[in-house]
Amino acid sequence: MNLSISELTVRYGKRAVLDNVSHEFSEGLAHCLIGPNGCGKTTLIKALVEKYAASGEISYVPQDVYGQIALTVYDTVALGRYDRSRFFSGLTKEDKEKVDKAIEIMGLSDLTGRIFDTLSGGEKQRCMVARAIAQDTPWTILDEPSSNLDVKHNLHIMKTFRELKEKEGKSFIIVLHDVNTAAEFADRFVVMKEGRIVKATDTLDREMLSGVFEASFSESITPSGRKVFFAE
Amino acid sequence: MQPHKPSDSFILKLMIAVTALIAAVAVSSCLGSSSVAPASVLKYIAGARDGLSDTELLIIGRIRIPRVITSALVGGALACVGCIMQGLFKNPMADPSILGISSGSALGAAIAIVTGLNGMIIGEGFTGSYIGAILGALVTWAAVFFIAKGSGEYDTTSTLLAGIAISSIMSALITVMMTLHMENMERVYLWMLGTFSSATVIKTKVLAIVVFVFVPMLIIIAPRIDVLKLGREAALSLGVKQSRTLGITFCVSSVLLAFCVANSGIIGFVGLIIPHIVAFFKVYKMRQKMILCFFTGAVFMVICDSIAKTIVAPGEMAIGAITSLIGAPYFLWLLIKSRIAAGKGGVRS
Numbered sequence: 356m357n358l359s360i361s362e363l364t365v366r367y368g369k370r371a372v373l374d375n376v377s378h379e380f381s382e383g384l385a386h387c388l389i390g391p392n393g394c395g396k397t398t399l400i401k402a403l404v405e406k407y408a409a410s411g412e413i414s415y416v417p418q419d420v421y422g423q424i425a426l427t428v429y430d431t432v433a434l435g436r437y438d439r440s441r442f443f444s445g446l447t448k449e450d451k452e453k454v455d456k457a458i459e460i461m462g463l464s465d466l467t468g469r470i471f472d473t474l475s476g477g478e479k480q481r482c483m484v485a486r487a488i489a490q491d492t493p494w495t496i497l498d499e500p501s502s503n504l505d506v507k508h509n510l511h512i513m514k515t516f517r518e519l520k521e522k523e524g525k526s527f528i529i530v531l532h533d534v535n536t537a538a539e540f541a542d543r544f545v546v547m548k549e550g551r552i553v554k555a556t557d558t559l560d561r562e563m564l565s566g567v568f569e570a571s572f573s574e575s576i577t578p579s580g581r582k583v584f585f586a587e
Numbered sequence: 588m589q590p591h592k593p594s595d596s597f598i599l600k601l602m603i604a605v606t607a608l609i610a611a612v613a614v615s616s617c618l619g620s621s622s623v624a625p626a627s628v629l630k631y632i633a634g635a636r637d638g639l640s641d642t643e644l645l646i647i648g649r650i651r652i653p654r655v656i657t658s659a660l661v662g663g664a665l666a667c668v669g670c671i672m673q674g675l676f677k678n679p680m681a682d683p684s685i686l687g688i689s690s691g692s693a694l695g696a697a698i699a700i701v702t703g704l705n706g707m708i709i710g711e712g713f714t715g716s717y718i719g720a721i722l723g724a725l726v727t728w729a730a731v732f733f734i735a736k737g738s739g740e741y742d743t744t745s746t747l748l749a750g751i752a753i754s755s756i757m758s759a760l761i762t763v764m765m766t767l768h769m770e771n772m773e774r775v776y777l778w779m780l781g782t783f784s785s786a787t788v789i790k791t792k793v794l795a796i797v798v799f800v801f802v803p804m805l806i807i808i809a810p811r812i813d814v815l816k817l818g819r820e821a822a823l824s825l826g827v828k829q830s831r832t833l834g835i836t837f838c839v840s841s842v843l844l845a846f847c848v849a850n851s852g853i854i855g856f857v858g859l860i861i862p863h864i865v866a867f868f869k870v871y872k873m874r875q876k877m878i879l880c881f882f883t884g885a886v887f888m889v890i891c892d893s894i895a896k897t898i899v900a901p902g903e904m905a906i907g908a909i910t911s912l913i914g915a916p917y918f919l920w921l922l923i924k925s926r927i928a929a930g931k932g933g934v935r936s
Binding site: 401404405408409411413414415416417419423424425426427430434435437438470483486490492 | 677678679810813814816817818820821823824825826827866871872
């Protein structure tokens with residue numbers, strides 16, 4: 356199933372955070388939303404969540420890591436298997452397998468008994484991503500999933516998303532600020548500025564980034580043949 | 588992988604709480620201003636009532652047992668409402684009073700007392716203040732509910748603010764009423780301090796029905812509160828709507844609070860402190876926490892009422908004072924203990 360937004364305008368007071376935005380996100384791909392702060396990325400993905408939540412096709416990892424979650428890491432990840440139709444029964448065998456798998460993928464096996472609130476920012480972020488993986492939906496929407504992560508874990512979760520996409524056909528919409536991470540892992544880039552989608556493209560280039568972020572970008576090719584961008 | 592499963596020990600903790608409640612109820616039933624032998628009380632509870640005098644039957648069956656059961660039901664219900672409020676508002680300081688229902692209830696009772704309607708008795712023990720408290724709670728519930736909802740979506744912040752504002756208005760009106768009717772001030776004040784001395788068999792039965800219908804409803808809702816901690820949109824993706832959950836929780840809690848306050852007056856501290864005490868015993872999932880809160884709150888209230896009715900016998904101490912004097916030091920002891928454990932590398936939530 357593709358996800359689409361059609362002629363969406365969202366206003367906070369008089370300011371249009373999203374201005375007549377239309378876009379279709381094709382399934383089976385990793386879409387990356389990039390753009391400067393306040394350009395409407397989070398509002399756009401929240402609108403997608405609102406629209407498609409009832410379908411059961413999406414899971415969502417918010418930008419904020421919420422406080423006051425006095426649950427163990429295991430129980431927090433297991434929330435991804437919440438089923439409101441089951442009033443009293445706990446996790447099924449299948450649920451437990453999915454929770455265990457998500458915990459293992461995110462490298463949280465040693466932390467399962469820890470209370471979520473006592474984790475570091477990066478551990479919380481990995482826990483939230485694990486919860487979304489346990490939810491096992493065709494689409495996963497993530498708002499800056501790497502904001503609290505160190506280089507190793509950032510690389511790990513992006514590789515995980517790629518693996519889930521390639522092996523299980525999962526689709527992703529990810530808000531990222533790091534254009535090089537986006538360039539490395541995304542199939543499609545949705546570039547936003549001032550509440551509008553200015554470009555939807557398969558490749559990033561220096562001129563476009565310079566125009567969107569109002570900074571001078573240069574690019575270079577690494578020995579492995581990867582294009583990287585530098586803001587100057 | 589060996590996942591951490593707090594539920595492994597939950598059943599044990601629950602069994603301890605249930606056993607403690609049975610013991611507390613048995614002991615409290617033996618205590619009171621009139622002297623009834625504990626053996627007679629135990630005989631009554633066991634159903635062997637043939638050897639008991641009419642006076643004993645009256646004291647045990649119509650005074651002691653209703654009172655003990657009422658205190659247990661009110662304690663359990665207040666603890667459950669407090670627990671779900673703290674989870675819903677993501678605020679460890681939240682307690683049942685933040686919804687304004689208790690103040691509204693107190694205003695209703697105060698109006699009944701100062702207007703002389705308290706003397707009006709509908710059925711056994713259903714005084715004017717009882718009816719006034721229920722009506723006051725319902726009016727407050729409607730005010731908070733519709734103001735919080737406004738024309739938009741029902742959210743936690745507007746509910747919290749509306750509850751606090753209306754609670755302040757109700758408290759101010761009570762003060763105005765007490766000032767204007769000084770002759771009734773003592774009666775209103777004593778009612779507000781809380782007591783279980785007016786418990787009757789029929790009131791206890793009505794309360795039991797309310798508690799056994801509405802507390803399980805909160806327990807059914809409870810896992811949704813855990814899911815909402817993930818954030819509004821993440822919860823929505825799991826099929827949990829924040830506004831609907833909040834609306835249902837608020838309505839169910841309001842009915843429970845209305846009947847609790849009508850039966851006992853305002854008893855603070857229990858709804859605030861019991862959920863924290865349960866968390867100290869490492870019960871974190873909302874459903875398990877609420878179940879344990881119910882029994883722990885019941886035990887706590889029965890103990891407090893036992894002290895209230897014996898410490899200055901044949902008089903009575905205000906139950907609210909006892910709940911604070913017993914609960915606060917115990918809570919502080921747990922807090923200090925957990926801080927020491929945290930300093931040694933332990934974990935506390």
